Amino acid sequence: MHKTFTFRNRLVAVAVLVAMVAAAPLRARAASKEIIELQTQVQQLLDMVQRMQSTLDQKFGVIQHLVEQTADNANQMTATVNALQQKLNAQNETLSGKVDTASGQVQSLNDSVDELKSRIAKLDKSIQDLQSQLQNVQGGAAIAPGASGPGAANGPGAAGAVGAPAAGAAPTPPLKETFQAALRDYNAAKYSVASGEFQDVVHYYPMDDMAGSAQFYLGEIAYRQQDYQGAVKSYNSVLESFSGNAKAPAAQLHKGYALLQLKKTQSGIQELRSLIQRYPQTPEAAQARAKLNEMGVRINASSTH
Numbered sequence: 001m002h003k004t005f006t007f008r009n010r011l012v013a014v015a016v017l018v019a020m021v022a023a024a025p026l027r028a029r030a031a032s033k034e035i036i037e038l039q040t041q042v043q044q045l046l047d048m049v050q051r052m053q054s055t056l057d058q059k060f061g062v063i064q065h066l067v068e069q070t071a072d073n074a075n076q077m078t079a080t081v082n083a084l085q086q087k088l089n090a091q092n093e094t095l096s097g098k099v100d101t102a103s104g105q106v107q108s109l110n111d112s113v114d115e116l117k118s119r120i121a122k123l124d125k126s127i128q129d130l131q132s133q134l135q136n137v138q139g140g141a142a143i144a145p146g147a148s149g150p151g152a153a154n155g156p157g158a159a160g161a162v163g164a165p166a167a168g169a170a171p172t173p174p175l176k177e178t179f180q181a182a183l184r185d186y187n188a189a190k191y192s193v194a195s196g197e198f199q200d201v202v203h204y205y206p207m208d209d210m211a212g213s214a215q216f217y218l219g220e221i222a223y224r225q226q227d228y229q230g231a232v233k234s235y236n237s238v239l240e241s242f243s244g245n246a247k248a249p250a251a252q253l254h255k256g257y258a259l260l261q262l263k264k265t266q267s268g269i270q271e272l273r274s275l276i277q278r279y280p281q282t283p284e285a286a287q288a289r290a291k292l293n294e295m296g297v298r299i300n301a302s303s304t305h
Contacts, residue, residue, distance in 0.1 A: 173204060198221075215242065216247035216250065239252055252278070272288040
């Protein structure tokens, strides 16, 4: 019984061993199949990664090309803008130069007109002096035939004394020289000296057109010294007595500025509007328009024509 059990146990053991031996190749074959499947999957993954890398490289190349094109376009646009800016600057400089040249020509024309007027005034004065001397000579000739006795010997001397200036009388300063000297002193900021010289022009030649210009510069001196009330008075003298003077538009413009400085805003605005209406095509009218626009004041439609 024991032998039978032992044999049976041995038989079972052999069967188990045989089964184990038979199962080992199957397991080896199964593991090998799994490894092959894993290798296949890994290879597939590698292929996918390579395809993705290739796609990314292509897209990156396209993006890089677009970036380069954008940079080139930006550089071209920058160069175009710079060229346009330079062209605008050149045009502005040219326009400024033309404006300066035109202003200089207008000023030269005004100076030439003033000089011509001063020459005419000087010629008028010379004619008046000649007429005065002629009258003196005629008066002396009328006295000489009726003179007798010792006084007759003094006749020529008496006749010469008629045309002579009174003793101690100050000589009249020459118009043109006095005005030019005053203008030089004004430009050199010697306002006290220039003021006296301009006042001499006004005093000795009150009807001459240069007296109007002298009044204008007296207003300018007062304005620069912040005597705005005195400036308005001098500008009024130009506008009332010398309305045809070349300085009249500037006098009215600066009068408007002086009134604004005196806080007389409405009067200043009215003066600038009147300037635009009276002298619409002058540079002073353009400055008046700019000032009113700066103040936010509407310019009347009737003042723009």
